[in-house]
Amino acid sequence: MGDTHLSPSENLDSTNGHDSTEEKQNLAQDSQINQENDDVVPTNKRKRDDDGEERSLHPLWKTSLCSFYRSHNNSCNHGDTCRYAHGEEELRPRPDNTWDPTSERAKKALKTETGENCAASEDVMMTEAVIDGEDDDVCGSNHVLSKCLGIAFKHAKKKKGMMIGFITFEDEEQLKSSSQDLEGKTIGNKTVKVADVIPRSFEKSNNSNVVSHQEFDEGVDAPSSGTLDAETNDVKLAVDGSVSKTRNLRNVVTPLAHMAYADQLEQKKTSLMQILKKLTRNARKACPNGVSLPEWIVKSREIGGLPCKLEGIIASPIVNGYRNKCEFSVGYSLQGNVTVGFMLGNFREGVTAVEEAVDCPNVSTISCKYATIFQEFLQHSDLPVWNRFKNTGFWRQFTVREGRTNGNTVDAKTFGGIAEVMLVVQVSTANFDNAQVAVEFKRLAQAVVAGATSHCPPLPLTALFVQDHQGISNVAPADAPLHSLPLPKASADPDLDENNNTMDVRIHDYINNLRFSISPTAFFQVNTLAAEKLYSLAGDWACLDRDTLLFDICCGTGTIGLTLAHRVGMVIGIEMNASAVSDAHMNAEINGIKNIRFICSKAEDVMGSLLREYLNVTKEQNDPNTSRRGNDIPDDSACPEPKNGEMASHVPENSNAEVAGEVQKGRTSEQVDGISEQAENVTGSQLRNCLNVPKEQSDDPNDCGSGNDIPGDGTCPAPETREMTSCSENSNTEVGSEVQKGNSVENGNTSMQQFRNVVAIVDPPRAGLHPTVIKALRTHPRLRRLVYISCNPESLVANAIELCTPSPIKIEKGNKDNRGWRNMSSAGLARHRAKSMPISEAFHPVKAMAVDLFPHTQHCELVMLLER
Numbered sequence: 022m023g024d025t026h027l028s029p030s031e032n033l034d035s036t037n038g039h040d041s042t043e044e045k046q047n048l049a050q051d052s053q054i055n056q057e058n059d060d061v062v063p064t065n066k067r068k069r070d071d072d073g074e075e076r077s078l079h080p081l082w083k084t085s086l087c088s089f090y091r092s093h094n095n096s097c098n099h100g101d102t103c104r105y106a107h108g109e110e111e112l113r114p115r116p117d118n119t120w121d122p123t124s125e126r127a128k129k130a131l132k133t134e135t136g137e138n139c140a141a142s143e144d145v146m147m148t149e150a151v152i153d154g155e156d157d158d159v160c161g162s163n164h165v166l167s168k169c170l171g172i173a174f175k176h177a178k179k180k181k182g183m184m185i186g187f188i189t190f191e192d193e194e195q196l197k198s199s200s201q202d203l204e205g206k207t208i209g210n211k212t213v214k215v216a217d218v219i220p221r222s223f224e225k226s227n228n229s230n231v232v233s234h235q236e237f238d239e240g241v242d243a244p245s246s247g248t249l250d251a252e253t254n255d256v257k258l259a260v261d262g263s264v265s266k267t268r269n270l271r272n273v274v275t276p277l278a279h280m281a282y283a284d285q286l287e288q289k290k291t292s293l294m295q296i297l298k299k300l301t302r303n304a305r306k307a308c309p310n311g312v313s314l315p316e317w318i319v320k321s322r323e324i325g326g327l328p329c330k331l332e333g334i335i336a337s338p339i340v341n342g343y344r345n346k347c348e349f350s351v352g353y354s355l356q357g358n359v360t361v362g363f364m365l366g367n368f369r370e371g372v373t374a375v376e377e378a379v380d381c382p383n384v385s386t387i388s389c390k391y392a393t394i395f396q397e398f399l400q401h402s403d404l405p406v407w408n409r410f411k412n413t414g415f416w417r418q419f420t421v422r423e424g425r426t427n428g429n430t431v432d433a434k435t436f437g438g439i440a441e442v443m444l445v446v447q448v449s450t451a452n453f454d455n456a457q458v459a460v461e462f463k464r465l466a467q468a469v470v471a472g473a474t475s476h477c478p479p480l481p482l483t484a485l486f487v488q489d490h491q492g493i494s495n496v497a498p499a500d501a502p503l504h505s506l507p508l509p510k511a512s513a514d515p516d517l518d519e520n521n522n523t524m525d526v527r528i529h530d531y532i533n534n535l536r537f538s539i540s541p542t543a544f545f546q547v548n549t550l551a552a553e554k555l556y557s558l559a560g561d562w563a564c565l566d567r568d569t570l571l572f573d574i575c576c577g578t579g580t581i582g583l584t585l586a587h588r589v590g591m592v593i594g595i596e597m598n599a600s601a602v603s604d605a606h607m608n609a610e611i612n613g614i615k616n617i618r619f620i621c622s623k624a625e626d627v628m629g630s631l632l633r634e635y636l637n638v639t640k641e642q643n644d645p646n647t648s649r650r651g652n653d654i655p656d657d658s659a660c661p662e663p664k665n666g667e668m669a670s671h672v673p674e675n676s677n678a679e680v681a682g683e684v685q686k687g688r689t690s691e692q693v694d695g696i697s698e699q700a701e702n703v704t705g706s707q708l709r710n711c712l713n714v715p716k717e718q719s720d721d722p723n724d725c726g727s728g729n730d731i732p733g734d735g736t737c738p739a740p741e742t743r744e745m746t747s748c749s750e751n752s753n754t755e756v757g758s759e760v761q762k763g764n765s766v767e768n769g770n771t772s773m774q775q776f777r778n779v780v781a782i783v784d785p786p787r788a789g790l791h792p793t794v795i796k797a798l799r800t801h802p803r804l805r806r807l808v809y810i811s812c813n814p815e816s817l818v819a820n821a822i823e824l825c826t827p828s829p830i831k832i833e834k835g836n837k838d839n840r841g842w843r844n845m846s847s848a849g850l851a852r853h854r855a856k857s858m859p860i861s862e863a864f865h866p867v868k869a870m871a872v873d874l875f876p877h878t879q880h881c882e883l884v885m886l887l888e889r
């Protein structure tokens with residue numbers, strides 16, 4: 022699941038079909054390719070604005086890359102910090118508009134293929150994408166074509182499957198000659214095919230109904246020229262060139278707000294049921310010939326085709342003003358006024374109008390008040406607001422994050438329960454004079470403090486940050502520069518202290534009586550009280566006891582693992598966002614929780630290695646009679662006993678190698694554990710070092726040394742992945758040292774203890790789990806129970822298809838039937854991938870439950886228990 026904050030793109034998902042069929046179809050049309058086993062290079066021309074200014078990219082590209090990547094791989098792997106989601110960053114030319122394969126960056130990127138360190142960055146996206154990809158790779162760039170391709174193909178030669186590259190040309194002539202050069206070119210055993218990218222609906226020039234970007238841009242500056250209806254405050258949108266829709270902000274942001282809450286819940290439940298049925302249908306279709314249908318599919322007939330019972334939907338404890346984080350867009354209203362609010366539509370549809378969020382019931386009173394304060398400030402600012410078409414301007418986005426006191430409920434009418442507020446203003450300082458910027462920031466701080474204290478009672482105000490982001494979309498990378506602005510002391514509010522300008526300022530919230538420290542960019546569930554219910558449910562379904570090793574996959578600031586740590590032997594949290602991991606460490610510390618470790622990495626890069634590392638058991642250790650049991654926590658009688666007999670049949674007698682051997686039967690080494698090449702390269706010792714587990718200790722599961730003798734050099738080995746790099750390098754050095762400090766020293770003695778139950782709770786971003794993670798989870802026989810939490814039921818279903826479809830008796834060689842994958846739904850792609858899953862015992866869906874974290878919207882969390 023992704024951060025469900027009210028970003029323009031996200032809060033509009035429900036109505037603008039972020040995941041809708043319509044979008045999939047559009048995405049599928051991104052290029053005209055439908056080839057099998059060939060490298061295909063869709064082409065496109067670089068556009069110029071009517072004023073002659075060269076646009077850095079064709080609007081089509083703004084969403085195409087990641088969308089394509091997603092539709093192709095069903096995951097873009099970049100989570101909340103995904104810049105591909107908007108595609109612009111990577112599609113922008115480098116400042117010098119060249120890609121130099123001899124540069125240090127390129128060399129470093131290339132080194133990854135040879136097993137050396139990779140300092141992958143945005144600029145090496147081309148190669149990064151190729152490295153990232155697993156079966157089929159996608160890359161895109163409008164860097165100078167030929168050099169890029171040279172590098173990309175060099176990687177592609179070593180990879181299997183199809184590779185796609187999007188290329189932009191300066192002019193028609195270049196397009197033509199390059200296409201001719203490329204068409205039919207062979208690289209290794211692959212042949213390049215060139216195809217045109219199909220423009221999206223609003224870009225089709227022959228469609229007179231479509232509102233062009235230019236028109237809209239003019240509409241923004243001079244409202245009378247746009248297709249605007251100022252009287253009704255509505256905008257007529259040309260969608261797909263034919264359908265005209267009328268929207269207002271309340272309908273866009275909270276489309277269910279007109280319904281009674283009970284009816285909203287009922288509607289969500291009904292639509293979830295429809296989505297869940299796809300799991301049954303697709304797993305049935307994917308069930309290999311000669312393999313009998315699993316019992317859950319057979320029994321699904323008794324429950325209307327559902328894969329398991331949908332037990333119900335848990336209501337949100339509060340329905341209005343529940344959001345603890347709102348990301349407001351900055352732009353112009355339909356009347357042409359500078360406005361802080363939400364966008365009326367999707368940029369992809371050509372909509373940039375921003376309207377105030379006054380009538381959106383999910384937004385808290387405090388957030389609304391701060392949006393108004395900021396809006397009033399902007400209306401008198403000397404610096405311009407961001408222009409989404411020209412990619413120029415200064416003020417971009419305004420985020421309000423709230424922290425509650427323990428035990429209080431959020432009351433939308435007062436500020437009850439909200440004790441802390443953090444404001445983050447996103448700006449783009451490039452092209453602006455430093456001195457002017459400094460003056461403006463000072464004025465901003467004064468305005469915010471004055472606005473806060475002018476209320477009675479004064480609005481809470483804990484910190485004010487500015488985030489400097491030059492990219493085209495507002496989705497800033499995790500390492501975008503962040504500065505804290507000093508808040509002037511306000512006489513009316515003695516709590517506001519001018520000295521609170523350190524970067525350490527955070528807000529806090531409480532879940533299950535634990536205190537969580539939240540840094541400005543870290544993920545935290547937006548509906549805290551409902552999240553509490555979600556985590557409790559996940560914990561109950563996970564059947565935890567002191568003999569449980571819990572993997573908290575995509576753990577964010579550690580909330581799930583930390584709230585459940587007291588119920589298990591040990592938690593391993595895996596999270597790719599460095600500041601979230603840093604928060605997670607702090608949260609463990611402030612709550613005195615020691616049996617938890619956090620790993621700062623993409624799950625796909627470490628999951629297989631971690632499972633091998635932690636589940637390296639001997640027969641004795643696997644024997645229920647000799648394994649350690651927690652005495653102080655009784656087993657939950659509602660939970661089935663782990664099937665030790667079954668485990669024994671999967672877990673070999675002795676070594677790790679034998680574990681692999683068992684899984685390996687009938688497969689190539691590449692398939693073993695389903696670990697990608699790069700993940701395989703993360704060795705046990707590298708992980709040990711990142712976890713600060715000394716070799717002697719981790720090699721011997723019975724060695725319960727104190728871990729105090731860990732050499733404190735604070736370095737990790739040079740790993741293959743960016744995330745492992747992050748343990749030791751560059752911007753993540755701090756986190757690296759956090760990881761080193763972590764809890765592992767104190768808990769070194771539990772690091773390699775064996776646990777009878779091994780459970781994973783996964784809570785991925787909207788795109789779902791990376792295929793490599795799915796394979797790792799599915800092919801590790803000791804993992805018997807998996808609780809899947811998702812705010813995107815479609816991706817849960819897709820991942821569950823892969824986890825629950827029975828293996829064939831024997832993997833068919835040369836199963837390369839990827840014809841038509843471009844038009845496949847996520848479920849269809851999952852079915853396709855399920856066919857090449859290494860032979861392994863499938864999970865089965867046991868039960869599902871919805872938890873409503875997002876009243877008034879169509880979104881909802883879905884939890885599913887999978888067992889085997």
Ligand SMILES: C[S@@+](CC[C@H](N)C(=O)[O-])C[C@H]1O[C@@H](n2cnc3c(N)ncnc32)[C@H](O)[C@@H]1O
Binds near residue numbers: 579580601784
């Ligand atoms: C939906 S949030 C869940 C966070 C946490 N479980 C919670 O409830 O607060 C998803 C988290 O996954 C992280 N993430 C995204 N892609 C990831 C990946 N490939 N590997 C590890 N973490 C990832 C994001 O940074 C984000 O913190």
